[in-house]
Amino acid sequence: MAKALQGIRVLEMTIAVAGPVCCHILGDMGAEVIKVEEPMSRARTPMHLPKPVEGAPDHPYNRVVNFNELNRSKRLLSLNVAKPEGRDIYLKLAAQCDVMVENFAPRVVGNLGIDYESVKKVNPGIIYVSMPAFGKTGPYKDRGSYGPGIDAMSGISHLTGYPEGAPGKPANFFCDQNAGLHAAFAILTALRHKRRTGEGQYIEMSMLEGELQAVAPAIMDVTLNGREGNRVGNRHHWYAPHGVYPCAGEDRWAAIAVTSDEQWQALCGAIGRTDLAADPRYTKQADRHAHQEPLDDAISAWTKDLEPYEVQKRLQAVGVPAGAVLQVDELFSDPQLQHRGSFAWADHPELGPFPHTRTAWISKQGNYGVTPAGPTFGSANDRVLRELLSMSSGEIDELVSAGVTSYEPVGGGEGRGH
Amino acid sequence: MPAPAALEGLRVLDLTHSTFNYAGKLLAGFGAQVVKIEPPGGDPIRHQPPFQADQPNPETSGRHLHMNTGKMSIVLDLDAPADVAQFRALVPEFDIVIESRGSGYLAARGLGYDDLRALRSDLIMTSISHFGQTGPYAGYVGAEIVADALAGYLNLTGEPEFPPVKCFDNLVEHQSALQAAVGTMVAVTARDATGEGDYLDISATEAAMFLLGGPAQTFHWMGMKAKRNGTRLLFSAPDTFYPSCLRPCLGGYVHVHTNTRYPDLMGVLMEQDELNDPEIMATPTAHADRIDELMGRWLMQHDKFEVVRLGQAMRLPFTEVLTPAEIAVDEHLKERGFFVEIDHPVAGKVKQPGAPGMLTGTPWETRRAPLLDEHRNEVLKNG
Numbered sequence: 159m160a161k162a163l164q165g166i167r168v169l170e171m172t173i174a175v176a177g178p179v180c181c182h183i184l185g186d187m188g189a190e191v192i193k194v195e196e197p198m199s200r201a202r203t204p205m206h207l208p209k210p211v212e213g214a215p216d217h218p219y220n221r222v223v224n225f226n227e228l229n230r231s232k233r234l235l236s237l238n239v240a241k242p243e244g245r246d247i248y249l250k251l252a253a254q255c256d257v258m259v260e261n262f263a264p265r266v267v268g269n270l271g272i273d274y275e276s277v278k279k280v281n282p283g284i285i286y287v288s289m290p291a292f293g294k295t296g297p298y299k300d301r302g303s304y305g306p307g308i309d310a311m312s313g314i315s316h317l318t319g320y321p322e323g324a325p326g327k328p329a330n331f332f333c334d335q336n337a338g339l340h341a342a343f344a345i346l347t348a349l350r351h352k353r354r355t356g357e358g359q360y361i362e363m364s365m366l367e368g369e370l371q372a373v374a375p376a377i378m379d380v381t382l383n384g385r386e387g388n389r390v391g392n393r394h395h396w397y398a399p400h401g402v403y404p405c406a407g408e409d410r411w412a413a414i415a416v417t418s419d420e421q422w423q424a425l426c427g428a429i430g431r432t433d434l435a436a437d438p439r440y441t442k443q444a445d446r447h448a449h450q451e452p453l454d455d456a457i458s459a460w461t462k463d464l465e466p467y468e469v470q471k472r473l474q475a476v477g478v479p480a481g482a483v484l485q486v487d488e489l490f491s492d493p494q495l496q497h498r499g500s501f502a503w504a505d506h507p508e509l510g511p512f513p514h515t516r517t518a519w520i521s522k523q524g525n526y527g528v529t530p531a532g533p534t535f536g537s538a539n540d541r542v543l544r545e546l547l548s549m550s551s552g553e554i555d556e557l558v559s560a561g562v563t564s565y566e567p568v569g570g571g572e573g574r575g576h
Numbered sequence: 577m578p579a580p581a582a583l584e585g586l587r588v589l590d591l592t593h594s595t596f597n598y599a600g601k602l603l604a605g606f607g608a609q610v611v612k613i614e615p616p617g618g619d620p621i622r623h624q625p626p627f628q629a630d631q632p633n634p635e636t637s638g639r640h641l642h643m644n645t646g647k648m649s650i651v652l653d654l655d656a657p658a659d660v661a662q663f664r665a666l667v668p669e670f671d672i673v674i675e676s677r678g679s680g681y682l683a684a685r686g687l688g689y690d691d692l693r694a695l696r697s698d699l700i701m702t703s704i705s706h707f708g709q710t711g712p713y714a715g716y717v718g719a720e721i722v723a724d725a726l727a728g729y730l731n732l733t734g735e736p737e738f739p740p741v742k743c744f745d746n747l748v749e750h751q752s753a754l755q756a757a758v759g760t761m762v763a764v765t766a767r768d769a770t771g772e773g774d775y776l777d778i779s780a781t782e783a784a785m786f787l788l789g790g791p792a793q794t795f796h797w798m799g800m801k802a803k804r805n806g807t808r809l810l811f812s813a814p815d816t817f818y819p820s821c822l823r824p825c826l827g828g829y830v831h832v833h834t835n836t837r838y839p840d841l842m843g844v845l846m847e848q849d850e851l852n853d854p855e856i857m858a859t860p861t862a863h864a865d866r867i868d869e870l871m872g873r874w875l876m877q878h879d880k881f882e883v884v885r886l887g888q889a890m891r892l893p894f895t896e897v898l899t900p901a902e903i904a905v906d907e908h909l910k911e912r913g914f915f916v917e918i919d920h921p922v923a924g925k926v927k928q929p930g931a932p933g934m935l936t937g938t939p940w941e942t943r944r945a946p947l948l949d950e951h952r953n954e955v956l957k958n959g
Contacts, residue, residue, distance in 0.1 A: 359937025377639025
């Protein structure tokens with residue numbers, strides 16, 4: 159069966175996380191994604207690696223775990239775009255692509271001669287996507303930043319954490335996947351326009367402005383009421399009780415959210431506190447919200463001897479939202495995630511079966527899936543140089559000698575493996 | 577003549593609620609006609625704070641004003657046969673149905689995917705829920721914090737010596753709506769090629785898992801189990817670069833981060849020779865607490881804007897921990913025209929966040945959120 163985005167070719171010139179996420183989404187859906195990386199861009203012998211599968215070649219640089227996760231469903235073209243011959247190849251390839259994605263600092267693509275104006279000259283219908291942290295204009299355009307630093311500027315850090323504590327950080331980070339998804343949406347939208355009119359366009363996806371969409375409720379409280387929101391820990395703005403409760407075992411917790419008065423009655427029954435159910439001080443949501451501590455204590459007294467999954471099971475059985483606070487290893491055995499196939503296992507040629515975190519949907523057509531080949535170094539070289547640009551072996555050898563392309567990482571040395 | 581909007585001609589019935597509304601907002605902003613089907617009394621989002629002047633009013637919830645921009649609204653009671661018939665009569669004219677009513681809710685009313693596909697053979701239908709439409713948790717009652725917990729995201733947020741802490745508001749539900757918008761557009765692309773519709777089942781738990789970005793794979797391959805680590809990186813060996821964390825400064829907080837290419841810059845900027853001690857520079861993460869202390873001497877003498885200005889001038893990627901009030905008046909966002917002023921018949925002129933991205937050929941448009949049932953006559957021609 160044809161995959162959903164079959165026939166769409168994407169040229170990826172990105173680093174870090176947000177750009178790679180955008181392009182692997184398109185690749186998972188069937189687009190042909192060619193990611194450009196400089197021959198010297200990565201460590202030849204990175205550290206902290208999984209072992210190769212038996213019989214596979216020993217290419218440590220192909221076994222970096224996070225790189226494989228973020229760049230699945232792609233092939234890699236080794237190309238030094240800073241050299242004139244490299245830039246020439248880049249533009250000839252861009253002429254045969256539907257979409258180009260880049261996420262460098264604003265000045266970089268101009269210096270390399272692969273900015274929108276340059277690419278548009280060779281491919282007027284290109285959909286050219288830039289994913290700067292803050293935008294290509296404005297006072298912050300040249301700021302350097304990393305994911306958690308963009309989360310800090312979005313307000314999410316200020317609003318995440320315990321009320322009496324300092325600002326927090328959302329798990330790993332939030333802005334990168336958010337930006338990758340927003341950019342994928344923008345590209346699919348622009349592709350529809352292109353199908354109807356033949357026109358490409360320039361797209362600028364500021365990571366910060368994408369992230370502020372999720373912070374809007376707090377921003378609206380400022381613009382409507384002049385009120386500055388603050389951290390509320392695990393409390394909710396109107397539901398109660400609401401939080402994480404200690405369970406049996408070290409650092410084990412269950413999340414519980416009582417979102418209606420009926421659920422409160424059911425919860426009291428489940429924890430054996432019919433006295434609280436009958437207490438008029440707690441029957442209404444607003445009253446419970448004003449007196450949360452004794453209720454939290456009563457729930458904790460019940461949860462503390464139970465496993466997280468047991469709390470989930472007993473409360474869900476009576477219609478109360480509850481779930482185990484899972485640790486990362488448990489994601490592989492959770493029955494619901496197993497049922498849905500939330501990890502997409504794809505064969506990597508040097509690592510074997512690799513569990514990729516799937517996009518969040520399953521569909522009846524099932525016309526998608528992680529490409530099994532793995533993003534190994536130089537895996538797009540022959541596809542691009544021989545098939546798309548019709549170069550001979552002699553021409554390719556010359557490019558290798560000149561350091562324009564390579565079939566294995568050049569230079570490098572040691573580096574971090576994950 | 578201006579180009580048509582990118583999604584012009586695409587018609588969407590939107591039966592989502594609360595933060596799941598973001599999916600339809602994205603489609604509407606790029607020109608799709610999105611008709612919100614609201615239950616009697618309105619989508620719950622209309623009853624969620626913040627309200628203008630703190631006065632509950634189904635037309636002035638800040639969430640509704642933001643999440644429902646560009647949509648139309650009609651009220652249909654899907655427990656009333658006459659309204660179900662009206663809904664069914666609409667389906668043939670629409671390309672897409674997006675809903676978040678919960679597993680089995682629509683099917684029980686004769687409005688499941690198979691029922692609706694009989695009315696429109698190439699229909700694209702997208703269901704959003706906390707856990708998915710099938711499987712052992714399909715009948716569970718969902719909530720933001722519960723999806724966050726079951727995705728492993730909650731456990732990784734917070735300080736190691738304190739309980740896990742939920743991220744601000746409904747980030748997970750918001751992500752699931754964003755995933756729904758992407759998946760729906762993938763299905764539109766495929767439909768334009770094959771003529772066939774599709775049914776998509778979105779899980780908010782999986783949307784949160786997608787945000788994890790690597791810890792599950794690191795556990796699988798390396799046996800390293802990520803634990804919450806405050807505002808420091810989740811994984812770090814003794815020789816990993818440091819700082820990357822939030823730290824207090826004079827009157828606020830900043831994100832401080834090194835430039836790994838010039839590891840001595842921190843010491844130079846902060847005039848702390850000990851930061852450039854060879855042992856600290858060789859194994860910075862092993863000395864994280866000491867580095868925090870040394871940085872603190874300098875950080876506590878400068879406010880966050882000054883810290884960032886001085887750091888960025890040396891190419892150190894520092895940023896401020898901004899508050900929503902600071903964001904609302906931020907000069908950068910102002911110069912870029914990010915905030916827009918929207919005129920609403922009840923709320924009046926309201927400043928709110930604008931485009932999530934700039935498509936220069938087919939620009940985003942922020943049009944005001946609809947009044948409850950505002951478009952009844954227009955949508956239900958014989959209504």
